[in-house]
Amino acid sequence: MKRMGHPPRAPGKVSPYPRQSTLHRKDARWALLFVAPTALGLAVFCIWPTFQTFYYSFTTWGPFGGHDWSGLDNYRELFTDPELRNSLISTAIFTIVTLLSVPIGMVVAVLLNRPGMRGLGLYRTIYFLPTVTLPASIAIMWKMLYNGDYGAINWALGLIHIHGTSWLANPDTAIYAVAVVSVWGSIGYNMVLFIAGMQVIPRTLYEAAELDGAGRVAQFRHITIPLLSPTIFFVTVITIIGALQAFDLVYMMIGKSNPALAKSETVVFLFFHKAFLDSQGGYAAAIAFLLLTIILVFTSIQFRMQKRWVHYE
Amino acid sequence: MSEPSRRARTHLTRSRRTLLGLTAVLALLLAGCTSGSGSSNSTAGASVTLSYSVWEQPQFATMQKLAAQFHAENPNITVNVQLTPWEQYWTKLQTSVTGGSAPDVFWMNIPNFKLYAKGGALLPISDQVAKDNVDMSNYVSAIADAYKWDNKIYALPKDVDAVGLWYNKKLFTDAGVKFPDASWTWADLTAAAQKLTDSSKGIYGIAANAADQLNYYNTILQAGGHIISPDGKSSGYDSPEAIKGLQFWVDLINKYHASPTLAQMTDTAPLDMFTSGKVAMLYGGSWSVLSMVNIPYAKENVDVAPMPKGEQVGGVSNGLGNAIYAKTKHPIEAWQFVKFLGSKEAADILAATGAVIPAYKGTTDAWVKATPEFHLQTFVDELAFTSAYPSSVSSAAWSDFALKEFAAAWSGQESVEDAAKHVADEMNAALAKENQ
Numbered sequence: 001m002k003r004m005g006h007p008p009r010a011p012g013k014v015s016p017y018p019r020q021s022t023l024h025r026k027d028a029r030w031a032l033l034f035v036a037p038t039a040l041g042l043a044v045f046c047i048w049p050t051f052q053t054f055y056y057s058f059t060t061w062g063p064f065g066g067h068d069w070s071g072l073d074n075y076r077e078l079f080t081d082p083e084l085r086n087s088l089i090s091t092a093i094f095t096i097v098t099l100l101s102v103p104i105g106m107v108v109a110v111l112l113n114r115p116g117m118r119g120l121g122l123y124r125t126i127y128f129l130p131t132v133t134l135p136a137s138i139a140i141m142w143k144m145l146y147n148g149d150y151g152a153i154n155w156a157l158g159l160i161h162i163h164g165t166s167w168l169a170n171p172d173t174a175i176y177a178v179a180v181v182s183v184w185g186s187i188g189y190n191m192v193l194f195i196a197g198m199q200v201i202p203r204t205l206y207e208a209a210e211l212d213g214a215g216r217v218a219q220f221r222h223i224t225i226p227l228l229s230p231t232i233f234f235v236t237v238i239t240i241i242g243a244l245q246a247f248d249l250v251y252m253m254i255g256k257s258n259p260a261l262a263k264s265e266t267v268v269f270l271f272f273h274k275a276f277l278d279s280q281g282g283y284a285a286a287i288a289f290l291l292l293t294i295i296l297v298f299t300s301i302q303f304r305m306q307k308r309w310v311h312y313e
Numbered sequence: 314m315s316e317p318s319r320r321a322r323t324h325l326t327r328s329r330r331t332l333l334g335l336t337a338v339l340a341l342l343l344a345g346c347t348s349g350s351g352s353s354n355s356t357a358g359a360s361v362t363l364s365y366s367v368w369e370q371p372q373f374a375t376m377q378k379l380a381a382q383f384h385a386e387n388p389n390i391t392v393n394v395q396l397t398p399w400e401q402y403w404t405k406l407q408t409s410v411t412g413g414s415a416p417d418v419f420w421m422n423i424p425n426f427k428l429y430a431k432g433g434a435l436l437p438i439s440d441q442v443a444k445d446n447v448d449m450s451n452y453v454s455a456i457a458d459a460y461k462w463d464n465k466i467y468a469l470p471k472d473v474d475a476v477g478l479w480y481n482k483k484l485f486t487d488a489g490v491k492f493p494d495a496s497w498t499w500a501d502l503t504a505a506a507q508k509l510t511d512s513s514k515g516i517y518g519i520a521a522n523a524a525d526q527l528n529y530y531n532t533i534l535q536a537g538g539h540i541i542s543p544d545g546k547s548s549g550y551d552s553p554e555a556i557k558g559l560q561f562w563v564d565l566i567n568k569y570h571a572s573p574t575l576a577q578m579t580d581t582a583p584l585d586m587f588t589s590g591k592v593a594m595l596y597g598g599s600w601s602v603l604s605m606v607n608i609p610y611a612k613e614n615v616d617v618a619p620m621p622k623g624e625q626v627g628g629v630s631n632g633l634g635n636a637i638y639a640k641t642k643h644p645i646e647a648w649q650f651v652k653f654l655g656s657k658e659a660a661d662i663l664a665a666t667g668a669v670i671p672a673y674k675g676t677t678d679a680w681v682k683a684t685p686e687f688h689l690q691t692f693v694d695e696l697a698f699t700s701a702y703p704s705s706v707s708s709a710a711w712s713d714f715a716l717k718e719f720a721a722a723w724s725g726q727e728s729v730e731d732a733a734k735h736v737a738d739e740m741n742a743a744l745a746k747e748n749q
Contacts, residue, residue: 030330063407063428063432064407064410064411064432064433064434065411143580146580147580147581148576148577148581149515149573149580150581151580165576166574166576166577166579166580169575169576169577169579169580170576255400255579256713257579257716257720258579259579259720259721259723259724261717262717276404276407276408277404277713278710278713
């Protein structure tokens, strides 16, 4: 007997999986068709290159293309390369400093979440502006600010009799200087995500806490943070993934001939250096795969740890 | 009867499905198709567009003028001049050659030439040169020879250059120091630089940058050393003479404090410091004439003198060439353009703008006269004793390594001897690999 539509179900009984009706199959086909462009793009531009890179990490490249199989040579070189060690340290420093944008973003979000505050839209826009500004413009403006002789930062420090150094050309300070710009740029983005997350926290909880005598800070600690923890988790994960891949700011603010380059190259910058400036495509592919592994490990650790501190409804 | 109406609302009607399906297919097609190049085959007479890649911002207008002049003489060929800043030029060119879509004609220089010629990225033009009777003796012979590989010609010389001592007349007069001249030695320079330094005003005597063509290549030769051995098999960096040539600059920064530190010169380019009156002397190229003339302060207060001698006079001369991409779709038209660029007509246009000294012999007077504000004859006179630019197949790689290593020496993190030894070792390894 041919069945039409969904079969009648006994009340209270939920079938383990939906019956595949013809209409259901037709729906599935349309769904696949609409997902196809994105899936195809992802497969061609992201997934296939990942496999290609893994293959290339076992090869050595010529200056104008062409590659020969070289086995584990690239990976062996990874473990003895001082440049890679320095770049891992620089990337770690960069990531740790960039993580500051999470608590700062939270505080800003809480401050800008009071309904009826005057100029609320304006303040939120100002904080969000760096996210929609071209990274190249940001780099140029901050380079001017950081200029050792004529920059505004050293001028301001000079007013309180502190002699500022060449922030971007001093090997000790360069990576911190770039990381500060990264924090500055991420505060707005994180703020928006936190504000969105805070909209689902019921006002009644705050009112009840106030009646019980909890101050602003206590409310923040005991209501906002636990209920916002899914958003905090999300923001932390993407901040870490983004910071581990930092390249554009470092490339634009610290050029090839900067004496501070050796101590402020991030891993992706080293990848770019090896792949395009030194024409060592195979070694660069090995570096890229190492970074992928590091990011996977960090992210999986974070996902494991979320059970301890993230409260889902 | 909720089921049939539910069905009607949740499932798509036939016409809507078709419309959405067509949209999806269209989206797929648009996402998948690449922009067509649209270039026609190079049958003579058909309209052709060539791409011409250059890196020098001050010469961009001149290049466009040459392209326009060429188009006027060859109406079926249009040349599209593309400017890529020096910092990215070689990366972009190498990537585009690897990807198979390099520009049809592009600037080439001596340190990079051998790599591209050996790698098969350039179109050999010996046959075309012979067929069209291009007389290679019209060009400065050192440059013409530099663009030969395996007995074939790969580029027509474009220009030849030299490095001179640019100085700020106003700062010299204010400090009461005599202007530099051909009699100056390193000792004169060092003494003058110290006298000109006034830290209260933030003014330095000289910008002792860690650049190869502009700074240490010249002083190494003046000290009696060399960068690469004449047979191209070993490095000259670890010789005492070379170390003297390098130490000259490091002392100006760290011993005599007559120069900004490398960190300061990284934050602000030495040329910018010079043209805003913050340093009194600068080793600069003959190709910087237009940069100087276009800044009012520099045009008024700046002049140029020969580089002071160390043990002897010396310096390096680089020379650019115009090369054709090996896999260009329009080899005939590209050759026509390169031939034009190598002609006396193009050299005269180039000289008249004062941009660079053309490699075509007999045009130096026009170049000198183009910018009467400066004593440009200095550069022409220097050409009499400059040496060919050091190069090998891997010169881009070892000169890059040298720049990074010497940056550490300039910043005082490493002694000049150690840095020179590291560079020599790295360079010798690279040269050994080349000559295997």
